[in-house]
Amino acid sequence: MRRADQCIAQEKRWSADNYASLPVVLSRGLGAEAWDIEGKRYLDFMGAYSAANLGHCHPRIVRALTEQACTLGVVSRAFHNDKLGAFLQKACETTGMDRALPMNSGAEAVETALKAARKWAYEVKGVPDGKAEIICCARNFHGRTTGVISMSSSDRARAGYGPYLGGFRNIPFGDADALAAAIGPHTAAFLVEPIQGEAGIIVPPPGYLRACADLCRRHNVLFIADEIQTGLGRAGHVLACQEDDARPDGVVLGKALGGGMVPVSLFLARRDVMDVFRPGDHGSTFGGYPLAAAVGHEALCVMEDEQLCQRSRETGGALKAGLQAVAGDALRDVRGRGLMIGVELAGADAPAGRLAHALLERGVLCKNVDEHTIRLAPPLNIPPALVEEFLHVFAHELTRL
Template identity: 60%
Template sequence: MLYDHGPETHANRGAGDMDGSVQLEMRYGASNYAPLPVTIVRGKGVYLWDDGGRRYVDMMGAYSAASFGHSHPRLVQALTDQARQLDTVSRAYFNDRLGVFLARACRLTGMDLALPMNSGAEAVETALKAARKWAYKVKGVPDGRAEIIVCDGNFHGRTIAIVGFSSVAQYRDGFGPFPPGFRSVPFGDAAALRAAITPNTAAFLVEPIQGEGGIIVPPSGYLAEVAHICREHDVLLICDEIQSGLGRTGKLLACQHDGVTPDAVTLGKALGGGLLPVSLFLARREVMRVFSPGDHGSTFGGNPIAAAVGLAALDTLIEEGLVERSARLGAHLLARLRAIENPVIREVRGCGLFAGVELDRDSASAATVATQLLRAGVLTKDTHRNTIRFAPPLIIEETQIDWVTDRVAEVLNELARADAHP
């Protein structure tokens, strides 16, 4: 059952208190984010409320982390029940929650083994370590020569190694030198991957749909062809499903749209139910068995609370039919966005409840549109290629989608009129 979205207003905290909090954040917080001018104090379902009691529809979904909506009762219950029973203990001991969680995740994804971490970037770093060690211990690549191929426009996290193979200049600026051993090819171009593979290639790391890159959907059949090429050359196919996985695109994993079962998968964001960071690196047994005790680990990875919430998230996803719901309502969202006739729009892209509206740079800034949508009661954010992204909680209703797309049309129509009559 989908849960009640609660009352429409909330003003338990004063705006003055929140203004003080913002000032403190700006005074003491690092300037690595530039938040939109709103202070969120409460969330329930698809709605968020600011410090003045105004309600917004959340079309960001915390970059897919809030896929179940905010404060889902089942997930909150799992969190609080486990916190009262047992919190964090070292992986030096077994706990009674982790094995059940890992088994559920492996059976759902078709993987053999799973390694728990916290953030998505940690899951990707784990994948990189596994791929390199597999190359040396199994494939026979000479020590120190393993290469991993990635895609232009990728976003896999913000660690030194990961930004080192980013094609976004800002992500790299001032952070070198970077670890070697990475090569980038155009996204959606299987022939380019084939040409880049050498005997030292360990793996191909790819997002089935590029989220931060602008909700870029590759040509149909791309991943299937990529999987064939990787098998042909004994190269691991690693799909980064941190944003696109767990129902976001209308399949459990986005790679399933092409009927592909990769050698390994990274999961995160929605896996923590929006409540805490939970991530997994899942892989075939041959890949994962390269790890021995002491090779890799995490203080909080696989802790009982994370395992309990992760298990509840997976169970909720399946038992509430949210994957199928994403497919159905995602088609409705894309149809409504594509029905907006406006010269400001260059292209609407997406799959499931993962959509992007690219705008003409000469007519409108996606950042400006995000601010205007905020004023209209819609929370979203711009991303690369001057694109507005939409990734709402999977529990969203059709009527809520209609309300949001009406606001999008109004904001863009206002921009078009201003552009026509400056």
């Protein structure tokens, strides 16, 4: 039996069956390339769902992690540490927010945003206790915790996990008029992905986010952007909201914040929102621990120093142009911003999964986001030569579908 087969069999034997992983066992990565346990090389066009924006094993992230790991790991927030303040300052200055609350996973940071919005509604806006409502969009994806799936419109995400939390209202994505109609006196916040990822890389109409932000400001409703996938350069800006000149009241960050090494997330907001939290209200043992803070700070510095937002826009533009050039009748749409791109295939026979497997055989890591759409999200610092290599492979496999 091959080593890869042994690893897959062992994982299947001992793991819950909660992922449909492609049949490859990765063991090493560097930049935008990865190698499996048998030594085969791959181009990484998955980017770990945007967690690997800086690529694999970025030397500055490795150095920050190893130096901190040899100094101090975790002490909990029962004590101060010498890394957290600098990390939070850098994150706030980078995003234009006033304060930040560190967590670990993206879903935890979303839950933090929900708690903050509700408490702000009661203590600042004056909504009657227990009546706060949060508006979100149909086909959203904000995580998989019980509170977060209560916002979901997906039967697959919700089935078998009820009863669900109340106080959420779904509206169509990309429709500012729907938001205007949904806002009421008890509305605490509007939580939105600037680009819907799991729905198929759905980009809203120009001006949508700005219109929503303006509506929220007019009605004293918090505009909270879930930038876990779209932020930190993935869509071409520090925050994808900036494409629309929309300023959020709160932001959720994760994934790329950990530099491809450790889970780090933040909820950032203006001061009056964050001031609703008092000691003991919310927290996490590992949230903001020294290792995460050191890595998170360095990840933000690398993004800035290597001009990854600009590189994302430039490389993403070249990638989209290359995809459109080979499209023909096989592609229905190529959409996205920066290096967050969805390639929708034509045809009624759900070909996206087959194409992902075919690309894997040819040494490209990517995955379908639905039956017809392939998600492309390589590291933001991917060299142009690797983009050209990918386009050559993609064009060849497209003709074989």
